[in-house]
Amino acid sequence: MRDSYRDELNATTELIVTVAGLVRTAVQDATTALVTADLTVAERVISGDARIDELTKEIEQRSFQLLARQAPVAGELRTVVAVLRMSYSLDRMGDLAAHIAKIARLRYPEVAAPEPVADQIKQMAETADSMIATAITTLENRDAEAAAGLATADSKMDELRSDQFHLLLSDDWEYGVEKAVDTALLGRYYERIADHAVAMGARTIYIVTGEAPEGENWPSSF
Amino acid sequence: MRDSYRDELNATTELIVTVAGLVRTAVQDATTALVTADLTVAERVISGDARIDELTKEIEQRSFQLLARQAPVAGELRTVVAVLRMSYSLDRMGDLAAHIAKIARLRYPEVAAPEPVADQIKQMAETADSMIATAITTLENRDAEAAAGLATADSKMDELRSDQFHLLLSDDWEYGVEKAVDTALLGRYYERIADHAVAMGARTIYIVTGEAPEGENWPSSF
Numbered sequence: 001m002r003d004s005y006r007d008e009l010n011a012t013t014e015l016i017v018t019v020a021g022l023v024r025t026a027v028q029d030a031t032t033a034l035v036t037a038d039l040t041v042a043e044r045v046i047s048g049d050a051r052i053d054e055l056t057k058e059i060e061q062r063s064f065q066l067l068a069r070q071a072p073v074a075g076e077l078r079t080v081v082a083v084l085r086m087s088y089s090l091d092r093m094g095d096l097a098a099h100i101a102k103i104a105r106l107r108y109p110e111v112a113a114p115e116p117v118a119d120q121i122k123q124m125a126e127t128a129d130s131m132i133a134t135a136i137t138t139l140e141n142r143d144a145e146a147a148a149g150l151a152t153a154d155s156k157m158d159e160l161r162s163d164q165f166h167l168l169l170s171d172d173w174e175y176g177v178e179k180a181v182d183t184a185l186l187g188r189y190y191e192r193i194a195d196h197a198v199a200m201g202a203r204t205i206y207i208v209t210g211e212a213p214e215g216e217n218w219p220s221s222f
Numbered sequence: 223m224r225d226s227y228r229d230e231l232n233a234t235t236e237l238i239v240t241v242a243g244l245v246r247t248a249v250q251d252a253t254t255a256l257v258t259a260d261l262t263v264a265e266r267v268i269s270g271d272a273r274i275d276e277l278t279k280e281i282e283q284r285s286f287q288l289l290a291r292q293a294p295v296a297g298e299l300r301t302v303v304a305v306l307r308m309s310y311s312l313d314r315m316g317d318l319a320a321h322i323a324k325i326a327r328l329r330y331p332e333v334a335a336p337e338p339v340a341d342q343i344k345q346m347a348e349t350a351d352s353m354i355a356t357a358i359t360t361l362e363n364r365d366a367e368a369a370a371g372l373a374t375a376d377s378k379m380d381e382l383r384s385d386q387f388h389l390l391l392s393d394d395w396e397y398g399v400e401k402a403v404d405t406a407l408l409g410r411y412y413e414r415i416a417d418h419a420v421a422m423g424a425r426t427i428y429i430v431t432g433e434a435p436e437g438e439n440w441p442s443s444f
């Protein structure tokens with residue numbers, strides 16, 4: 001019984017790592033679609049979200065079955081609940097990547113992000129990507145210390161978003177209202193992707209230490 | 223044992239209803255702060271979010287204890303998992319109301335939302351408010367049919383958001399880039415509040431029927 005529990009939990013954690021990999025690709029591809037106005041890549045991200053939805057649903061069902069069949073307690077219960085919540089974050093990150101790709105598609109054949117915006121967007125995408133990568137390795141290695149670094153990485157994202165507002169609200173902004181609106185929403189989407197990576201890190205800390213991390217760098221709920 | 227389980231679950235459900243009431247007030251107040259440039263009300267919403275955070279954490283802890291002590295199965299397990307997820311939605315709705323209030327504060331003493339935007343925002347706020355109210359009563363009455371109506375109400379929100387984009391991307395837009403950016407983000411915040419109300423409804427359907435509602439009107443994960 002306990003062995004089957006461990007096996008099932010490990011398989012579910014592996015599935016999270018797989019889906020997180022798909023999410024990384026989705027965010028990278030959505031960014032490419034956005035800065036190069038590549039319709040094919042945009043469509044791939046948008047249609048590919050169904051696979052992420054499907055797999056996060058599978059993670060949910062497995063967590064549910066673990067709760068129903070194994071009635072875990074203490075650290076094991078913490079892990080299953082954390083897994084359940086991570087599946088939600090992954091689902092949302094996939095949706096947000098699709099939102100980014102939809103802006104690319106909406107403005108095609110124009111490039112949605114003009115030059116100075118594109119530079120910032122690329123940095124946002126890189127920051128988000130490395131945050132998701134950190135969230136994956138911290139989960140795989142049960143590494144609460146590395147997870148704690150995510151809150152710091154998130155400040156970098158906040159800085160980029162603040163720079164973005166400066167750019168699009170400056171007197172030099174020459175790209176009009178439509179591109180300003182697109183940029184503001186894109187910034188919000190990347191910020192939220194990063195927030196979910198932080199939440200995944202917070203959940204790993206919770207699995208390892210049994211305590212939710214506190215402080216202004218951490219989300220109030222995850 | 224089973225009686226204490228029922229009691230505890232009912233107390234937790236009541237707490238959700240209480241927090242949902244606080245969220246309704248927060249969204250209403252944030253809207254007032256926004257359309258009347260009322261700094262006092264904005265500050266109240268922003269500082270009041272700590273109370274919502276605290277209570278959603280309590281809901282989480284109670285759900286966790288129910289899982290640990292009572293090892294519920296079948297319908298009861300579904301209910302506890304749904305409660306756990308609803309606490310996350312309520313936390314996010316509180317955050318989003320605070321985001322709205324922060325835009326009001328940022329632009330004070332100016333009114334952040336110019337006249338035609340304010341009219342749409344008021345409608346968005348009313349739609350979101352009635353959706354949260356529906357989510358509360360459906361949870362209280364375990365009414366899957368009323369919950370199903372939330373997906374329809376959400377189309378009204380989508381329509382309002384689409385009208386908003388029309389307005390701010392029209393040639394007649396005379397309020398500049400800053401107000402366009404604020405408006406686009408505000409629209410996104412109200413839309414997400416409505417999405418969370420839909421998700422709460424989806425969870426009630428899941429509690430009552432044991433099946434997650436499917437279709438394009440429902441979120442892929444909740």
